[in-house]
Each structure stands twice: as structure tokens, then as C-alpha cells.
Amino acid sequence: MPVTPYRTNLFQDRKDLYQFLLACQQVSIEKECTQIASISLEIDPIDPLAVLHCLSKPSQLSFYFEKRGQDERIGESSRRAIAAIGAVSSLKVEGSQRFAQAQDFIESCLINTIKTGDLSLPLSGPHFFGGFTFFEETPTKEAYFPNSTLFLPRWQVACQANRYVLVANFAIDASANLESLLDRAWGDFQKITAIKYRVPEVNFQGRGIFDQRDITDTKYFKLAVLSALEAIESKQFNKIVLAHAIDVISPTLFHVIHSLSNLRRFYPDCYVFCLSNGKGQNFIGASPERLLSIQDQELLTDALAGSFPRGKTALEDANLARGLLNSEKEIREHQVVIDFLTQSLSRLGLMPRRSLSPHLLQLSNIQHLRTPIRATVPADVSLLQILAELHPTPAVAGAPRDIACQRIRSYEAFERSLYAAPLGWLDHKGNGEFIVGIRSALVNGCSARLYAGAGIVAGSDPEKELTEIKLKLQALLQALV
Numbered sequence: 001m002p003v004t005p006y007r008t009n010l011f012q013d014r015k016d017l018y019q020f021l022l023a024c025q026q027v028s029i030e031k032e033c034t035q036i037a038s039i040s041l042e043i044d045p046i047d048p049l050a051v052l053h054c055l056s057k058p059s060q061l062s063f064y065f066e067k068r069g070q071d072e073r074i075g076e077s078s079r080r081a082i083a084a085i086g087a088v089s090s091l092k093v094e095g096s097q098r099f100a101q102a103q104d105f106i107e108s109c110l111i112n113t114i115k116t117g118d119l120s121l122p123l124s125g126p127h128f129f130g131g132f133t134f135f136e137e138t139p140t141k142e143a144y145f146p147n148s149t150l151f152l153p154r155w156q157v158a159c160q161a162n163r164y165v166l167v168a169n170f171a172i173d174a175s176a177n178l179e180s181l182l183d184r185a186w187g188d189f190q191k192i193t194a195i196k197y198r199v200p201e202v203n204f205q206g207r208g209i210f211d212q213r214d215i216t217d218t219k220y221f222k223l224a225v226l227s228a229l230e231a232i233e234s235k236q237f238n239k240i241v242l243a244h245a246i247d248v249i250s251p252t253l254f255h256v257i258h259s260l261s262n263l264r265r266f267y268p269d270c271y272v273f274c275l276s277n278g279k280g281q282n283f284i285g286a287s288p289e290r291l292l293s294i295q296d297q298e299l300l301t302d303a304l305a306g307s308f309p310r311g312k313t314a315l316e317d318a319n320l321a322r323g324l325l326n327s328e329k330e331i332r333e334h335q336v337v338i339d340f341l342t343q344s345l346s347r348l349g350l351m352p353r354r355s356l357s358p359h360l361l362q363l364s365n366i367q368h369l370r371t372p373i374r375a376t377v378p379a380d381v382s383l384l385q386i387l388a389e390l391h392p393t394p395a396v397a398g399a400p401r402d403i404a405c406q407r408i409r410s411y412e413a414f415e416r417s418l419y420a421a422p423l424g425w426l427d428h429k430g431n432g433e434f435i436v437g438i439r440s441a442l443v444n445g446c447s448a449r450l451y452a453g454a455g456i457v458a459g460s461d462p463e464k465e466l467t468e469i470k471l472k473l474q475a476l477l478q479a480l481v
């Protein structure tokens, strides 16, 4: 892959930028193939969410990802946020080979990418963003998201460990009008750097009350749990994760940026995300669950399953935490996920390492059992190869996986689409991070569909599972207001 020597800020001088774009056009003529010019530079502090707010249009693909709070890799007071706006190149594929095809797409883009700027900065260089629906089958025609969405953005603004980095990507072929490309790029760059640091406050007073309805009766959910328990009793499977969804209608349009701003404030230990399909629909949420992240060939994944509510007083909370850590049923439900993750990684030739007992992950509304699992990734195994193996884990599907997935289809009366699906990003060096799209909602104008699920194992109580689901739905509902 060609890499031009380091240049200083190309956006300081129009002539420099033009010369670089011209050099890329010459390569595209020589190779008879479109080239992607990718420029990375450090910028002044800016909130990537404010960039998403000011720059993105409903007709463009976009992605937002933020994790505050503690991060095992970066250190304590870390914050990682990325806004990716517009698509220079994108892929939509269907079927069981979607992860392999996504990998081919990335490789073919990177072979024709000319990178410049400071590539030692965190989150610099070309990155790809997107999501893969929960089920791999082709969704119905009216589905808002295709089964895979992956794109290289026009603009990427990120912050990590107090460094702020901009990546601009341009597709250039022999016929590209460099003058107009330059004008647009220059204009957008000025717009980005002039953005005020903070996301503007939105005044929602007088918004009115939501109209809320369950997609299926909650009685139906409890009946599904009872039926699943019978199937578990007769050894058809060991675990199934059943979800419930509600539709919420607002008298005014939902404001996605405002909701994301709420989510990151309410759930600093979660991964806040938003994938926009370029047609006006957004899939947003605050997920506590990392499916996998790879940095410099070190992999981290989380077994996350087993839940109790938080207590209203410190004493009640401590008792609930102790109860969760000692619950035979919750530990069994958690262990199914650990076994699956360690076996799947071993099958790929990795050697998973983990702590002996689960930790507590305490969110503001709920607490979970969590076991981080680590492994070193051999150079010939890609992140997407591992993703293909891990998704869906028994934390969101069940075990054995195929039977559980089949049953989910018959029990649930709605399309999961991106609910509980992998969403994330990959960079040009094989690093990346995918989370599981739970605690999520599909926002479409004045309406939003909210999803939540719960793991069912022998000993589950339908009433308690429904309470857990309501708790999870509430978390998102608060942020949408």
C-alpha cells in the first residue's frame, strides 16, 4: 500500500492540498483505478458529537461511537469518541459470507488508499464503520437497515486520551474535478474547525407525552418464557435470550443528538452508539457489552450475562450485588457465555485468558456479571473472522446457538434488525472495536422502537424476566425524552 511521506497540515494551505490531490489523481490514472486520498491531522479540542450535529445530513450514512469512564487499555480518565460522516466508499452485502465480503471490501479499499499526515496519532488513518444485523438472512423489503452496512467516511473526527484527530478521505479518479473537490473539502474543514466545542442544549419543554404501546402483549412474552422453560426442561436447549419491543410515538420529532448526549451522561460506563442509514433512520443506544476489541493484536471480549436490579439504598444495593455474585442461576447463565467465548476463540487457534470469577458491572439502573476475556491474535486472523465466529453469543441468542436462533424467530413477533447485533469500527492496521447493540432503539422521525431482552435458563421466573426487560427499556426511554 503506498504511503506518502509525512506532510504538515495540508489544510493550512490550499495549494498544498491541491498538489496532494493532484498526485493522487496521477496515481489513479497510472493504475486505471480510483484512489482514496486519506489525510490525518491533529486539531484543536472539539466534541465529536457536536461535529455530528453540525455536519451530518439525514441523506448521509453516519456513525457515532463514544465510551467514557474507565478503559482497561487506555487508562483511567479516558474518553474515546468518534464521529464518522458521509461515505466515500460503502458496502452492502447479504448472506452467510457477509463478514468475509466485508473483509475483502476493506482490503480492496486499502490497496488503493494513499495515506498522508500524522499516522502516529490515536485513531488516525482510514477507518471503516458499520453494523451487521442480528440475523444474516436478507431482511424484508421494508427493513430500514440492510444486513450489512460498512463505509469509509468522508470526515472522521475523534478524540482519545485528550488528543483530537481529524481524518478526511476523498475518492479520486481520472475524471475528478479537483477544483470543486478542493472547494467542498476546504469549506467543510472550515465549518468543522469553527464548531463550538459543546453540543447545543435543546429545549424540550412542551414536547408533550409519549404514546407508548407494546409490539406484542406482555402476556405473550411471559407465555414465550414459559414455553422456553418447558423446552429447556426437555433438554431441547440450555439457554435462550428472548426480547420484547415497544413503539413510542412523540408529538414532535425525536432529536437523536440530544438523546445521544443524554445517553453518554446517564451511562458513562456504556458504549454510546448511533448508526444512520442515510435515509433518515437512526439506530441508537448505550450498550454495556463489548463483543470484541483488538488493539495491536491484543483481543478483549466480555462475557456479560446475569442481571439484578440496583438497590434504592446503599444497603439494599450491597445486598443485591452480593446476591448476584452468589446466585447459582445467574452464575450458570453467565458461564454459558464464558464457555462459548473461550471455545470459539480456541477453535480459531487463540489462547483465551480470563479471571476465575466474574466481576460486577454496575450501571445506574441494573447490574450484571461480567468476565473480561483476553487473547493474543495471530497476524493471519482478522477481526472480522473472529466476529463471524463470535456473533451471536449466548448473551443475546442462547445455547446451542443454532437451535436458540431458530426458536427466537418463532417466539419473537418483530424483526431484531440491528438489535443485539455487532456495531463498530475497524482501522487500516487491523485494530477495531465492536459492541453488541443492546439497550437500543430504532428512531424514525416521531416514532421509536425500543428493544430489550433477557436470558432464560432453567429456574428463570417469567415475571422477574419481564421486570428486568421493563427496567432495560426504561433506561432508553429516559434518554429519548
Ligand SMILES: C=C(O[C@@H]1C=C(C(=O)O)C=C[C@H]1O)C(=O)O
Pocket: 241, 243, 289, 304, 305, 306, 307, 368, 395, 396, 420, 438, 439, 451, 452, 453, 454, 455, 456, 472
Ligand atoms: C439481551 C440483553 O441483555 C443481555 C442479557 C442479560 C441477562 O439476561 O442477564 C445481561 C446482559 C446482556 O447480555 C438486552 O439488554 O437486551
